[in-house]
Amino acid sequence: MMFLIILLVIVCVALALFVLIQNPKGGGLATGSSASNMFGVQRTGDVLEKGSWILIALVVVLSMSITTMAKSGSGTGKSRLKDQVDKVVAPAAIGTETQQAAPAPAPKDSL
Template structure:
């Protein structure tokens, strides 16, 4: 599972780099009014866009596999979970009505017995 987590981090960093390398394709004020494009730029954009989608799909697959492995659990994870469950079973559950503990009478101060 540790290998999958490290692989997920590497894929996330690669996806961030792919997104940062791409040219923005937004319209509006970002377009310069020029319709001509160099021939190599479109192909590079296509490769980067497809790479982005592949990395995104890989992130989804890795995330789901890590979640599945974590839910089925290994021996160490289930041992920790059982200890936590034992501790939770031993603690008393509070009343669902939220009743406060019984109030005790306020302590009275003893009378002043010193002579003046």
């Protein structure tokens, strides 16, 4: 499950970069230098748009699979956490008398 979370973070960063590279007015990656004109304005926009849609789909699929795995309990940490919660002793209500254990005897000096 940890692998999927790391993969989700990487995909989210890539999606942010794809979105920041795009310019809604037709600029963006397709303008600025002659080297970027090898695809042309329209084709560069199409590649970035398709890449964005693919990354969005990956984010959705990864998020749903992480959620499904977490709810089904296939993660290893869930059972340990549940065991720890079950071991916790509930505090006594205010105003109720509780029996307190007698204090331990003081250690005797051997001097």
